Amino acid sequence: ANDRERLVQTLDKLAAEAKRAGDVVRRLRDLFRVGAAQPVETDPREPIGRAVESMRARAEAANVVLGYAERGTIPSLRLDPLQIEVVVQNLVHNAIDAVAQTRSPGAVSVELARGGDGGIAVSVADTGPGIAAEDAERLFEPLTTTKAQGMGMGLTISRAIVEAHGGRLWIEPGRRGLVRFSLPPRGVHG
Numbered sequence: 053a054n055d056r057e058r059l060v061q062t063l064d065k066l067a068a069e070a071k072r073a074g075d076v077v078r079r080l081r082d083l084f085r086v087g088a089a090q091p092v093e094t095d096p097r098e099p100i101g102r103a104v105e106s107m108r109a110r111a112e113a114a115n116v117v118l119g120y121a122e123r124g125t126i127p128s129l130r131l132d133p134l135q136i137e138v139v140v141q142n143l144v145h146n147a148i149d150a151v152a153q154t155r156s157p158g159a160v161s162v163e164l165a166r167g168g169d170g171g172i173a174v175s176v177a178d179t180g181p182g183i184a185a186e187d188a189e190r191l192f193e194p195l196t197t198t199k200a201q202g203m204g205m206g207l208t209i210s211r212a213i214v215e216a217h218g219g220r221l222w223i224e225p226g227r228r229g230l231v232r233f234s235l236p237p238r239g240v241h242g
Contacts, residue, residue, distance in 0.1 A: 089132040089216050096172050096235070097126050097164065099133040103140035104162050107148065114152040116160055116178075118144070123165035126172060129235055135213045136235075139221075142206035143176040143231050150180025150229045170237035171219070178229035185225040207231075 104120045111118035144160060151158035158179035167173040183191070192207050207221075214221040214233045221233035 089135055089213075091130040091132050091217075093128055094131050094133050094136075095126065095128050096131065096136065097122060099131075099137040100140050100162070100164050100174065103137045104144060106137075106141060107144040110145070111148050111160060114148050115157045116148050116151045117157070118148075119159060119161040121161070121163045123163060125166055126164060127166060127170060127237060129172065129237065131217055131235060132213075135217070139210040139213050139233065140174070140176070142210045143233075146206055146231070147176050147178035147180065147229055150178050154180055167234050167237075169234075171235045173232065173234045175230060175232045180229045182227040182229055183223050183225050188223040188225045191223060 101120065104118065108118055140162065144162060147160040151160060160176065160178045163175045163177075165173045165175075192211055207223075210233075211221045214235070217235050218238065219233055219235035221231070224230040224232060
C-alpha cells in the first residue's frame with residue numbers, strides 16, 4: 053500500500069507542476085497576444101475600469117470586496133488600452149490571491165489618480181499579508197513567487213509593459229499589499 057501512496061503523491065505533484073506550467077504558458081501567450089504597444093489617445097479610465105470589472109467575479113468567489121475609485125481629473129494619454137488592461141488585471145489578480153491566502157474576508161482597492169507630473173498614478177492595495185522589503189524587488193524576477201501556485205510572471209510582464217509606456221511600476225513593502233504604477237503625461241510615442 054505504501055508504494056501506491058507514493059505513486060499517488062508523485063502523480064499529484066506532477067499534476068500541480070503541469071498546472072503551473074500551463075499558467076506560465078497562458079501568461080506568456082497573453083503577453084504575446086497583446087504584442088508590441090499600439091498606442092492611441094485613450095481615456096485611461098476605460099481600460100482600467102474594464103480590468104477591474106473583469107476581476108469582480110473572481111473577487112466575489114474569493115470573498116474579497118473589490119473597490120475602485122478615481123481621484124481628480126484624469127487626463128487622456130497615448131497608451132495601448134489592451135496592455136494597460138492586462139497590467140491592472142495582473143495586479144488585481146495578485147492582490148485577490150494575497151487576500152485569499154489569509155483565509156479571511158478582505159478587500160482590494162484600486163485607485164486611479166492624476167499624477168503629480170500630469171500623467172496618471174494607479175495603486176492596487178490589499179488586506180493580504182503584505183510584502184517584506186527584501187522580497188519587493190525579487191518578486192519582479194521571472195519565476196519568483198510567494199504564492200502557492202503560479203510562477204510569478206504577472207509582475208514581470210506588468211513592469212515590462214509599464215516601462216514600455218515610459219512609466220514605472222513598483223511594490224511598496226509593508227504589512228499590507230501595495231503596488232503602484234505611474235504613466236507620464238506624454239504616454240508612448242509612435
